[in-house]
Amino acid sequence: MPRLGSVPSRRSAAPAAWPPARLHVVTGKGGTGKTTVAAALALALATGGRRSLLVEVEGRQGIAQLFDTPPLPYAERRVAIAPDGGEVHALAIDPEEALLEYLEMFYNLRRAGSALRRLGAIDFATTIAPGMRDVLLTGKVKEATTRTEHDRHVYDAVVLDAPPTGRITPFLNVTAEVAGLTKVGPIKSQSDKVIALLRSAQTAIHVVTVLEEMPVQETIDTATELTTAGLPMGAVIVNMIRESMLPAGTIDREEIATGLRQAHLVEEPTVLDALLAEAAEHQERIRLQRRERKQLSALGHPLLELPFIAHGVDLGALHELSGALTQQGVPAP
Amino acid sequence: MTTPSLDIDGLLSDPDTRIIVCCGSGGVGKTTTAAAIALRAAERGRQTVVLTIDPARRLAQALGLSSLDNTPRRVERVGKDGGELHAMMLDMKRTFDEVVLRHATAEKAEQIFANPFYQAMSTSFAGTQEYMAMEKLGELRATDRWDLIVVDTPPSRSALDFLDAPQRLSRFLDGRMIRMLLTPAKAGGRAYVKFVGAGFAVVNRVVTKVLGTALLHDLSAFVAALDTMFGGFRERAQATYDLLKTPGTAFLVVSAPEPDALREASYFVGRLDSDEMPAAGLVLNRVHSTAAAGLTAERSLAAAETLEESGSTGSTLTAGVLRVHAERIRLTLREQRLRARFTSAHPQVSVAEIPAQPGDVHDLPGLRRVGNDLAANAADPGRR
Numbered sequence: 001m002p003r004l005g006s007v008p009s010r011r012s013a014a015p016a017a018w019p020p021a022r023l024h025v026v027t028g029k030g031g032t033g034k035t036t037v038a039a040a041l042a043l044a045l046a047t048g049g050r051r052s053l054l055v056e057v058e059g060r061q062g063i064a065q066l067f068d069t070p071p072l073p074y075a076e077r078r079v080a081i082a083p084d085g086g087e088v089h090a091l092a093i094d095p096e097e098a099l100l101e102y103l104e105m106f107y108n109l110r111r112a113g114s115a116l117r118r119l120g121a122i123d124f125a126t127t128i129a130p131g132m133r134d135v136l137l138t139g140k141v142k143e144a145t146t147r148t149e150h151d152r153h154v155y156d157a158v159v160l161d162a163p164p165t166g167r168i169t170p171f172l173n174v175t176a177e178v179a180g181l182t183k184v185g186p187i188k189s190q191s192d193k194v195i196a197l198l199r200s201a202q203t204a205i206h207v208v209t210v211l212e213e214m215p216v217q218e219t220i221d222t223a224t225e226l227t228t229a230g231l232p233m234g235a236v237i238v239n240m241i242r243e244s245m246l247p248a249g250t251i252d253r254e255e256i257a258t259g260l261r262q263a264h265l266v267e268e269p270t271v272l273d274a275l276l277a278e279a280a281e282h283q284e285r286i287r288l289q290r291r292e293r294k295q296l297s298a299l300g301h302p303l304l305e306l307p308f309i310a311h312g313v314d315l316g317a318l319h320e321l322s323g324a325l326t327q328q329g330v331p332a333p
Numbered sequence: 334m335t336t337p338s339l340d341i342d343g344l345l346s347d348p349d350t351r352i353i354v355c356c357g358s359g360g361v362g363k364t365t366t367a368a369a370i371a372l373r374a375a376e377r378g379r380q381t382v383v384l385t386i387d388p389a390r391r392l393a394q395a396l397g398l399s400s401l402d403n404t405p406r407r408v409e410r411v412g413k414d415g416g417e418l419h420a421m422m423l424d425m426k427r428t429f430d431e432v433v434l435r436h437a438t439a440e441k442a443e444q445i446f447a448n449p450f451y452q453a454m455s456t457s458f459a460g461t462q463e464y465m466a467m468e469k470l471g472e473l474r475a476t477d478r479w480d481l482i483v484v485d486t487p488p489s490r491s492a493l494d495f496l497d498a499p500q501r502l503s504r505f506l507d508g509r510m511i512r513m514l515l516t517p518a519k520a521g522g523r524a525y526v527k528f529v530g531a532g533f534a535v536v537n538r539v540v541t542k543v544l545g546t547a548l549l550h551d552l553s554a555f556v557a558a559l560d561t562m563f564g565g566f567r568e569r570a571q572a573t574y575d576l577l578k579t580p581g582t583a584f585l586v587v588s589a590p591e592p593d594a595l596r597e598a599s600y601f602v603g604r605l606d607s608d609e610m611p612a613a614g615l616v617l618n619r620v621h622s623t624a625a626a627g628l629t630a631e632r633s634l635a636a637a638e639t640l641e642e643s644g645s646t647g648s649t650l651t652a653g654v655l656r657v658h659a660e661r662i663r664l665t666l667r668e669q670r671l672r673a674r675f676t677s678a679h680p681q682v683s684v685a686e687i688p689a690q691p692g693d694v695h696d697l698p699g700l701r702r703v704g705n706d707l708a709a710n711a712a713d714p715g716r717r
Contacts, residue, residue: 029359031591065593112539119509121539124505180449180453213695247650247653256647256650256654258646258651259654260636260651262645265632273624274625275658276654310660310667311663312592313592
């Protein structure tokens with residue numbers, strides 16, 4: 001069973017290195033637990049009376065599943081209370097709603113919505129014209145990040161459960177692509193603001209990975225890709241770390257047979273074989289983990305570590321993971 | 334409850350199976366599964382081609398895909414009984430370029446390639462990959478060079494968006510939006526307003542206001558350049574859609590025994606059902622099992638504690654081994670519960686499991702083992 005105290009503590013390195021950003025973009029290869037980590041991070045960033053916003057953009061309703069709430073509408077609502085009185089709010093961005101909202105906010109044109117829809121313009125912008133969708137999504141994220149009320153930011157931190165590593169650079173760069181297409185005009189100035197935020201120290205892009213070959217390779221590639229594109233790489237968050245449960249050394253069959261006898265357990269050869277095979281696999285996994293971890297440390301980005309949760313991720317597990325993040329220096333003072 | 338086991342060899346041996354589409358969320362081993370299935374087919378005498386989207390580097394090397402040239406290459410020294418394996422990696426920009434070249438005059442093609450919209454759209458925009466994967470599938474099928482095509486799909490929720498492509502393109506082509514985009518020069522002119530009808534003036538004002546005149550002009554130049562090709566896009570999208578609906582196409586949903594991945598798998602199964610192209614089966618990848626199921630987690634943990642307290646020789650190691658076993662049992666039970674939940678929601682979908690391996694699969698023997706594991710499901714239907 002993973003225990004909090006058993007998370008390898010990186011107290012010395014992580015707090016200084018954790019970026020003081022307000023917008024935290026969380027990406028990762030599929031299957032690495034990106035959404036879970038984003039949710040745990042939103043909890044950690046709300047700790048101590050702060051308010052964070054957790055945003056999803058892929059229409060999967062993953063946040064609602066994690067926090068066990070009904071599907072999220074296109075509206076910000078509170079989904080969890082963080083330790084010491086903080087609040088986590090959540091939002092599932094729908095491109096069509098974002099477009100209508102955008103038209104209203106900047107051009108006072110919401111009423112034109114139905115005419116636009118009849119003409120197929122909404123459809124065109126949100127599903128047919130590639131790229132427009134991502135422009136709308138990142139635009140909304142920027143709006144939420146920079147929104148103020150009484151001269152204060154509404155959210156102390158915004159966490160974006162972003163598309164997976166394979167798509168993250170084009171996703172964040174889409175506004176730059178669009179801005180490149182237009183030299184003047186309202187879209188240009190709006191895009192410029194989104195780009196400015198995404199490339200500033202206000203943003204940090206965290207890559208979630210597990211200690212397996214392919215995800216680690218993708219993490220390394222993504223770090224290079226982001227840096228080349230001028231996007232601020234944040235931390236590498238290593239998820240689902242399995243602890244070694246075996247003492248160092250070889251797995252001796254006789255020794256285990258003796259042990260089983262002492263514990264009054266059956267020592268049928270088949271059971272013994274099965275246990276030995278499982279132990280060998282476990283050792284192999286730990287060995288692979290160590291190898292992959294070494295590769296990640298060489299990257300030079302802050303490294304945060306989260307334990308594997310054998311019983312599955314529920315709200316309790318989210319708090320456990322958030323606690324592990326806090327312990328490793330999140331959020332920055 | 335026993336669910337039917339997926340008979341992969343039956344599927345591969347049936348000469349009527351012409352296309353196998355592997356879909357599922359990212360990170361579940363879709364590409365590896367597609368490659369393993371294609372390899373097995375080639376070794377069972379089929380002329381097979383596998384279209385991969387974004388294979389891991391070492392897997393790509395194993396398939397001889399070191400060069401990205403967007404055409405299938407034969408994998409050397411593979412295949413039995415006359416079967417062959419060819420592999421290719423989708424190059425989305427190149428596929429798009431080829432479509433343009435095929436359907437436009439050289440002069441027009443140059444115009445299109447030079448347009449900044451085209452450059453952005455063909456390289457960096459989400460959605461293009463899905464369209465191009467289907468375009469390529471249609472192309473491969475049209476050559477009739479292979480008797481089995483195995484396709485990997487892009488790792489996104491929108492992986493099945495191509496199913497909507499024909500309708501969406503039709504809606505667009507038959508809509509007024511395109512006419513507006515095609516005639517911006519005359520925007521505001523009376524003849525134009527009459528042409529596109531009432532309500533247009535409002536929309537035109539909005540679009541001009543939001544996009545700016547210059548951008549609108551560029552965009553309309555782009556749409557105008559592509560205009561002659563749109564009809565072709567629609568026709569081919571429709572043809573590919575029809576192809577996917579024929580009995581010769583089998584959809585396999587790939588998943589890992591994890592709640593998120595299985596939820597996505599459920600979504601895919603439902604989506605396929607509603608388009609009347611039901612999933613041929615679910616491939617459950619990286620499944621854990623134990624050969625000592627009789628030794629429960631509870632007993633193992635209790636014994637581990639007793640041993641640790643005793644402090645006698647060998648007790649630390651044995652206790653550790655028992656803890657490893659307890660964790661394995663719990664994981665196995667959890668995965669079985671998740672599988673049962675899926676099958677009770679989709680009792681008609683047959684399932685095949687692939688056991689978890691500590692390391693990644695990145696060579697031909699590894700792919701062969703995955704293929705064997707998949708096929709073993711049919712031989713051992715009652716194991717769950």
